[in-house]
Amino acid sequence: MRSSVMKNRWTLDLLPILATASLLIKISGIIALRPELTGPDKAYHNSKVAFRCIAPDSPPPVTYELLKDSTIVIAKDIDPIGDQSSSFFLKVSAASDGSYHCRATAGGKTDVSNSIKLSVVSPPSNTRVTSDPFPPVAYEGSRLVLSCDAETGSHLSYTWYFNRKEVTSSVSTLFHLTGNKLVMESVTPEHAGDYSCWAWSMVYDVRRVSSSLDVLVTIKVYVSKPKISFSIFKEGDSYRGNVTCWSSRGSPPVNFFLLLDNKEVGFVTATDSLTAWFQVAVVPGLDMGVAQCRIKTELQELMSEPMTLEVVPVGGDVKVEVEHLYSAESKMVAARLSCHVSRGTFPHFSWLLNDTVLPSESHEDFHSQSTLPHFVLADHRQTLILTKLDPKESGYYRCRARDDYEDSGPWVESAAEIVQVTDSANNKTSCAPQHNDVYLTTIEVITIAFCCFLLLTLAVVSACMYKMFDHNHAHTHISSPKSEALPLSEPTSGKLADTSSTDCDVLN
Incomplete structure (x- = not known):
């Protein structure tokens, strides 16, 4: 009974203490400052920036201090009426880089705001392109690296230009971009040209740029066998x-x-x-x-x-070879005459038609003479091509040769070859040597000889087969049972004797 009374009294004594503590907690919650700092996180060197600090719902007056790196007081301001922000203006220098806080004091309370890290950005200047190797000359297949170097500047980005066109990732087959470098792993002649770069920095919507001069990159090609x-x-x-x-x-x-x-x-x-x-x-x-x-x-x-x-002087035999040129319809459309000399290192060729030297001038000059309107000289005049066959091209053709380095040297000449062009209905053309009316090429002669041999062989085989058949027929007639028997003393008929004595007995 006594312990229960003592416990209730102890509880009654704690109630005023708990009530007072609760009141103090509520009062402390009302006067919490909670300051807020706003401002830039980066700024150009030598520019001006503003930080603003406010502690809403704080009892006036409110004292604001701008601190750098939590210890250095940069500036101080007082809000006498409350709920007003304080602004702090700074001229940015290299020493301005760091973390900034706002410290607010009101009603005997002090609190610190959030922090803002300010980065000082230096604009680029005096930008130039350097190379490895230097000077920028490389052989195909080697590695070449260009660097965009600014003398001053921070927080920089880079843009490359090749022959005044921007280099982007879409041309990765030629280039590899990494930092301030433009890398060419295996150069080809396509990499040769003018290169330049921009070094630039960006602070919000303001960009500062420094551009380089053009640098000529030379790609050398390995020399081929001489x-x-x-x-x-x-x-x-x-x-x-x-x-x-x-x-x-x-x-x-x-x-x-x-x-x-x-x-x-x-x-x-x-x-x-x-x-x-x-x-x-x-x-x-x-x-x-x-x-x-x-x-x-x-x-x-x-x-x-x-x-x-x-140097072997021109000499020996000279001859003309004629070749017919046909269309897809097997129609002769041109003739090619080639001049061959048996020896000579530097021969000079000349052509004659009916003992008249063909000029070496152009078609127009030659056409004006109305001698041979359709011709082409090729292979240093060694070949004469009649490009259109008509009776005007008929005649005796010869070629001759002399040493090219002796303008007045002696000529060696070929025999004349006749080219006979007829204007017949079937447009047949005859090209013949001087001693024949019809000229036949080697292939044509071989073809005709083979055909004659084949016809002769067929004729002999046919005759032999005929005689063999006739002999077999007669032999069957004599051996037939129905035939009348002949006396043993009677000689055989002359027909059978003749047949058995032919050159085709080997076939039986």
Whole structure:
């Protein structure tokens, strides 16, 4: 009974204390400050920015302080009437980068706001393109990296331009973009051209740009195996050979060397082309040695095939070969005459029609003479093509040859070949040698001979088969049971004797 009374008294003594604590909690909740800070999170260097701080529903007066990195007081302001924000204006410098808070004091209470991290952005300047390797020259298949470097600037982005067109991810087959670099893993001639870049920064809707100058990227092509040739010309009473060395593919400059019997006799640096010329002494009819071309670049050294420097004078037999050209309907539409000389390194050809030299001028000049209106000279005049066959092209054709380097040298001539063109209804054309009325090509002669042989063989086989059949018929008649028996002493008939003695007995 006593313990129960003591417990109730203890409870009654705690009630005023609990009521007072509850009242204090309610009063503290009313005067909580809860300040809020607003402002930019990035700003350009040397620009001006504003931070605003407010502690709503705080009892006036309210004191606001702008703090940097939680300890440094930047500015201070007082709101005497309450519910008014305080603004703090800053000129941004490199030291402005950091975290900012607002501290509010009112009714004896102090509280700190949220934080804002301010990043100071420096605009780019003095942007240029650098390369690896430097200078920006690379051989096909190698790696080339371009960098967009700004002397100053922070928080930068980059845009690349190739031949004044923006490089985007859609051209990833040629380029790879990473940071401020433009990477070409395996360059080709397509990568050659002008490159530039923009370095830029963006603060909200304001962009600052610094552009570079154009940089020329050169892609070198590996030089192909050199080739060699030579010609000859007369200089006074002597002769000179002009040896030509060249490559069909590659990037100059290229160093050309001429070797004669493995000894270097000439050197030329070709800066704008892939061809070099060398002059050597030549005597027609003599072997002047073996020549080779050698090419040398910073990465390559190649040799041409060897070539003997020997000039064989024109001579020996000359002949004309005639070939007929047919359309898809097997109609003869043209004739090709080729001139062949048995020896000569540099022959010069000429054609004659009925002992009149065919001129070498153009069709128009030739047509004006009304001699041979339809013709073409090809293969350095070695081939004469009659492009339209009509009676005007009929006549005796000959070709002749002389040394090309001797303008007044002697000619060697072929025999004349007649080309007879008739204007018949079936448009048949006869091309014949001088001693025949009809010219037959080698294939035509072989064909006719084969046909004659085949006909003769068929005729002999038919005769033999006929005689064999006649002999068998007669033999069957003699052996028949119904036939009258002949005396043993009676000789056989002359017909049977003749048959048995023929050359076809082997078939029985």
